[in-house]
Amino acid sequence: SLLTFWNVAATAQLTVEAVPPNAVEGQDALLPAHSEGQKFYGYIWYKGSQVHESHLIIRHIIRSNITVTGPAYTGRETVYPNGSLLLQNLTLNDSGVYTLQKVDEVLQSQNVVVKLSVYQPVTQPSIQTINSTVAEDDSVTLTCLSEGHAAVSIRWLFNNEELRLTDRMKLTRNNSVLTIDPVWRADAGLYQCEVSNPVSSRKSGLFRLVVLFDPTRSPGLSGGAIAGIVVGSVAGVTLAAALAYFLYFRKTGGASDGHHLTEHKLSASNHSQGPFENHLSKVDEIAYSALNFNAQQPKSPAPASPTPAASETIYSEVKKK
Template sequence: MENHSQTLHIGGSPWKGFLLTAFIFRSWIQPTAAQRDFVSIVPNPPYGTVGSNITLDIQGSSEQPPSYTWYRSPVDPFNQIAFYHVANGEQTIAESRLKVFSNGSLLIPDLTLSDTDDYSVEFYNSTSSLIVRAQGHLAVYGPLSKPTIISSNMAPVENKDTVSLTCQSETQDVTYLAWFKNQSSPARDRTVLSPDNRTLIITKVTSEDKGPYECEIWNPISRNRSDPFTLDFAYGPDTPMIVPIDPNYPAGATLELSCSAGSNPPAQYTWLFNGVQMISTPQLSIPNVSLNHTGTYTCIASNSVTGLSSRKDVNITISETVSSSLSGGAMAGIVIGVLAGVALTGALIYFLFFRKTGRVSKQHLSEKNSSPPKHGKDTILYENTLFPKGSTVSTQGLSSSPAFPEIPSESPYQALDRTHVDVYDKINPWKIRQIQGRGESP
């Protein structure tokens, strides 16, 4: 057997002759469809894993054929991998690791992913004198590498474009199990999945479709999920916002305005003044403004990808500046003037009030002195008269009256009826007596 293997690897003529003989034999006796339906190849276990062993068993055959020939698909003499002769147990194999058992089963040890393929076996049925062919598939699985998500459009336009997201894996024979958006299944209103779940189609993308997205793959021995993928779509620009919002500026100040708008890719900005283009920057700065800068300032935001633009107007008013700064001396003069005015006003009010009060008191005293005495009653006159010291004025009639004792010159009674006395009532007592001697009213 070792000699046959070495002959196969060095391409010797005996192996070539055997292949030619087998090919002629197959051409002479063709397998039938009915016979193929009853015989099959079954992997044991059902699938292989990298590094393990697997046996391809023949099921459905009740006879012991004289030989077995194994192929990797498609069936062709050049794809033959093993031949086993039942009578002497000799076998010819293409790889040293392969082995054919007496019942025709094929052992494949140390599996690799490249062993995944379709396998066929042919043998001669002496009862029917026909060649029987059976076919089966071998799947070998290994740990899955992380899949990746590929987008059909790296910059789709919002509310316009359709995007296809495809889950790609380097491993064959995988199942694309599921798609996730923000850790949950994507909404079905504008999304469609391909039959194998490999591709997610989103129609007319919007800001809600940004993601992130993940796809998960699976095979019988492992599963793995992709890194999050965020859909980068073009949108905007939104209506610009201009700051600051103060529309009034004094002459000589610096006018500074800033414009911004939501957009992807970032918007381009242009400033207009009363409809005339000024600059193409997000910020506008005009130092030392004058009255001529009063008017309408317009910010225009545009997006070259979406082909859209938006604008915002702001009316700015420039006013003259009135100086309100005064020197310290001027401020002190103003304060002193105000205080002097307050004092003068108070003095005037005081003078007018007491002058009026004095006139009323004098009038009241005059009316009291000129009133005639009542009939049948004694008239008593109380005078607030002060006599000078050493005066010989007679006090007759007062000193002899028991009801009116002599009152000293400095008596407190001299202040009688002081509440009605005014400075104008302090008349010289000598003059009062002269008036009374003539019979005139004082």
């Protein structure tokens, strides 16, 4: 009886998806019953997860071919002999969960839960900004606008490829606003944003960003970085010049001092008495020899007079040994 049919209890539950699971507003969707190979007494469809009269869409008794509609019936629902339910001309309000109660010959029931999502096709977005021409090292903000669609995904494209974010680029939480700070000349080009949902996607028109820059500057370097490079270069040149001057002064000044010291020792050797000469240490002899060697390296020819002194120096060394 119909009363018994109302009070059957579910013994199992199966969750499936509608066909298609993500449907477009205005199209149709099928809610499958999955009743193949089984015999049932009847089918009951409810809107929502609760099996209650207030949520009844349609009740169909197979043997008597009786169909009864309920409070949730809209006139766009059709039940098939296998228990599947067709929803026509979908609206956004049709999204949600549907429950099918299948009753067998002994009045045992099996519940099937069907999920359906209905979306509007997205509209073409647009990119807005305060200024499409910016100077290098300034900042720019691009906003992707899509009317009437809150639950959409947004991605950005640059020169027809997906934008590769750098540490200078920031996106808002929903990706609708792109900020570049600072702007480099490499950021100049064509930008697009694409909005999508599970049933559609659209791209904005091309937006050209123009970046003004100083052609004498290296690309990708800020003013502070360039100033640092200039200061570092000047400091390096100054240090190199100071080092070269020091080495030159050491070489020329040392040679001159050695020459004067050698002449002084030669004069002392020629005029010293024997006892003083006997007190010369080996260190003095070595220093004397080394300084005399340096004295023999001047660019101009040595005077004729020091030559005998050099011979005397060698003789003195042999004599000491």
